[in-house]
Amino acid sequence: MDKEVTLMKGNEAIAHAAIRCGCDGYFGYPITPQSEVLETLAAEKPWETTGMVVLQAESEVASINMVYGGAGTGKKVMTSSSSPGVSLMQEGISYMAGAELPCLVVNVSRGGPGLGTIQPSQADYFQTVKGGGHGDYRLITLAPASVQEMADFVDLAFELAFRYRNPAMILSDGAIGQMMEKVVLPPFKPRRTEEEIMKECPWATTGRKGMRKPNIITSLELRSEEMEKINIRIQSKYREIEAKEVRFEEYMTGDADYLIVAFGSAARISKKVISIAREQGLKVGLLRPITLWPFPSKRIAELASKVKGILSLEINAGQMVEDIRMAVEGKTPVEWYGRLGGIIPEPEEVVAQLKKLFI
Amino acid sequence: MAKMRGATVVDTERCKGCGLCIVACPFKVLALSTKNVNQKGYNYAEAVAPDACTGCTSCAIVCPDGCITVYRKKED
Amino acid sequence: MTKEEIIQPENLVYKKPELLNDTPMHYCPGCSHGVVHKLVAEVIAEMGMQEKTIAISPVGCAVFAYKYIDVDWQEAAHGRAPALASAIKRLWPDRLVFTYQGDGDLACIGTGETIHALNRGENITIIFINNAIYGMTGGQMAPTTLLGMKTATCPYGREPALHGYPLKVTEIAATLQGTCYVTRQSVQSVAAILKAKKAIRKAFEYSMQGKGSNLVEIVSTCNTNWRMSPVKANQWMEENMFPFYPLGDLKDNG
Numbered sequence: 134m135d136k137e138v139t140l141m142k143g144n145e146a147i148a149h150a151a152i153r154c155g156c157d158g159y160f161g162y163p164i165t166p167q168s169e170v171l172e173t174l175a176a177e178k179p180w181e182t183t184g185m186v187v188l189q190a191e192s193e194v195a196s197i198n199m200v201y202g203g204a205g206t207g208k209k210v211m212t213s214s215s216s217p218g219v220s221l222m223q224e225g226i227s228y229m230a231g232a233e234l235p236c237l238v239v240n241v242s243r244g245g246p247g248l249g250t251i252q253p254s255q256a257d258y259f260q261t262v263k264g265g266g267h268g269d270y271r272l273i274t275l276a277p278a279s280v281q282e283m284a285d286f287v288d289l290a291f292e293l294a295f296r297y298r299n300p301a302m303i304l305s306d307g308a309i310g311q312m313m314e315k316v317v318l319p320p321f322k323p324r325r326t327e328e329e330i331m332k333e334c335p336w337a338t339t340g341r342k343g344m345r346k347p348n349i350i351t352s353l354e355l356r357s358e359e360m361e362k363i364n365i366r367i368q369s370k371y372r373e374i375e376a377k378e379v380r381f382e383e384y385m386t387g388d389a390d391y392l393i394v395a396f397g398s399a400a401r402i403s404k405k406v407i408s409i410a411r412e413q414g415l416k417v418g419l420l421r422p423i424t425l426w427p428f429p430s431k432r433i434a435e436l437a438s439k440v441k442g443i444l445s446l447e448i449n450a451g452q453m454v455e456d457i458r459m460a461v462e463g464k465t466p467v468e469w470y471g472r473l474g475g476i477i478p479e480p481e482e483v484v485a486q487l488k489k490l491f492i
Numbered sequence: 493m494a495k496m497r498g499a500t501v502v503d504t505e506r507c508k509g510c511g512l513c514i515v516a517c518p519f520k521v522l523a524l525s526t527k528n529v530n531q532k533g534y535n536y537a538e539a540v541a542p543d544a545c546t547g548c549t550s551c552a553i554v555c556p557d558g559c560i561t562v563y564r565k566k567e568d
Numbered sequence: 569m570t571k572e573e574i575i576q577p578e579n580l581v582y583k584k585p586e587l588l589n590d591t592p593m594h595y596c597p598g599c600s601h602g603v604v605h606k607l608v609a610e611v612i613a614e615m616g617m618q619e620k621t622i623a624i625s626p627v628g629c630a631v632f633a634y635k636y637i638d639v640d641w642q643e644a645a646h647g648r649a650p651a652l653a654s655a656i657k658r659l660w661p662d663r664l665v666f667t668y669q670g671d672g673d674l675a676c677i678g679t680g681e682t683i684h685a686l687n688r689g690e691n692i693t694i695i696f697i698n699n700a701i702y703g704m705t706g707g708q709m710a711p712t713t714l715l716g717m718k719t720a721t722c723p724y725g726r727e728p729a730l731h732g733y734p735l736k737v738t739e740i741a742a743t744l745q746g747t748c749y750v751t752r753q754s755v756q757s758v759a760a761i762l763k764a765k766k767a768i769r770k771a772f773e774y775s776m777q778g779k780g781s782n783l784v785e786i787v788s789t790c791n792t793n794w795r796m797s798p799v800k801a802n803q804w805m806e807e808n809m810f811p812f813y814p815l816g817d818l819k820d821n822g
Binding site: 497498499501506508509510511512515516534542547549550552553554555556557558559560561562563564565567568 | 569571573574575576579580581582583584585588590592593595596597598599600601602603606755756757758761762797798799802
Binding site: 190191200206353 | 680681
């Protein structure tokens, strides 16, 4: 049964994967285009099967602070939202980064700024990878490009979040959240027992069993010298994540003269772009960052010395292109192309842009 | 009925000299020190009429900082 | 009988509760917070919940409550303590979960989280310190500041036309179906303190019995920002706060 191929939306896959990976709690608030996550969980009633808590909060601010509370207990907790809701969540995300708590936040992003549109967009790239809230912090960010990856990244995100005691985000978009694709759901993993949580998360607020030293979850430290030490420790953790956790996919880069760098929905179109371009004699390859932070800067720099130009294809006004340029350090021209307002570019128009920008 | 005799022990370093214990005491046992201050510079509470103490614990109950320990013994 | 004869372990009748540790509290001299901290520490121990309590501290004067009472704590963002508590209690249903919040935290920036947590009937207790002013930030107007009361941001006194009216969150809470026990207490005298302690005990017990959410408001002083001595502040509270914030149980569905 576990290996059964099913057809479902990306948002539904997130919900099913959460139940199957032993998630302890989901706290969310409806917003288009991600409401199916909460709807699916409500319909599945996991509290009757795995014991997972599902709660519709009064706002995204409450959702993320429920996640903050839940994360402090050492349990696997998550929320999902879309761009305007994720803006409201920045407070809680910053607190969790500061208190070094693991959790999962899913952003099925839509176009902005403001209320914007409900169509897909990648305009939350900066917010996600540069720290949308206050303070020096980073979010481990996974960018799925298929419904299958929506399902697979839930467990991976929790694994990374707990390994580094840091919030993780799945940055998806309305297209991947809403589209139906075949998916093989991950096998069931039991929720951790109380004893396992106490053993694996000795820092968690589990109550002082055996009158151990009280555990305090806080991001507050008024003494500057101490706060600097905390920040330095957190930064060294980030350097370790950058060294060990970069994930990306390469497609036809071996003989490529031009490289497209694109993630999520933009990466899906890129494969079609490459096939059209190659039919026209243009050798184009793709590097798809799977982790947006840590960013595959090193690999992009390597490829930069082999290609005549790099196109950052984004469904935004040009955000990731800045990180690519920083990685490339002027070794080769780096250009951006994208559409705004919730429009996904057509492969043909991208091929035309490639030619216009580089040839 | 035997008379109750009480005694207070004030943690003078913890005491902030707020004076709430003084007004809570029905027998005017406590007063703020007039000559001494603690390391933080507070005039702390001290028993100026210790013999009047019945060990009723009023001073300790109202003390916001938990500075006062109270003992009580029945007079033989 | 000498003092030494009285001061013997067998004659001990009152000492600082054990769960209240020796860390000196940062509160101003005479602050009500200290008394409420003692009561909370006493009640947790008397219920035997030392190994099963998770408390949530606010932003405001009580932000460092976690330094003083030896249980597990989470320090919330401003106003969000009830959201944290909701999740923690649902994830650890057999734990004693309570928040400790001031009037700015609970009745202003966290009104939404407070009302919704109470209305959902979360099996938690909210301890609400209402001294009608922002303490930590230096005495600004709070949602509960009385009409005519002077603060740093209403230096000529609170006026309805300029600042709106003081908010009675506890009265609102009593109307919510999710609340089990809603009460307003104070800690300015021995009698008041003993009553407040009973209220906290009752609220904690109801929360453990799964009877719904509980709100214990403690009408308190902020002598520093009221610019009075601690003794005078207690008198001022009795004369000015109690008529507007009358003491007693507003609801007891236990």
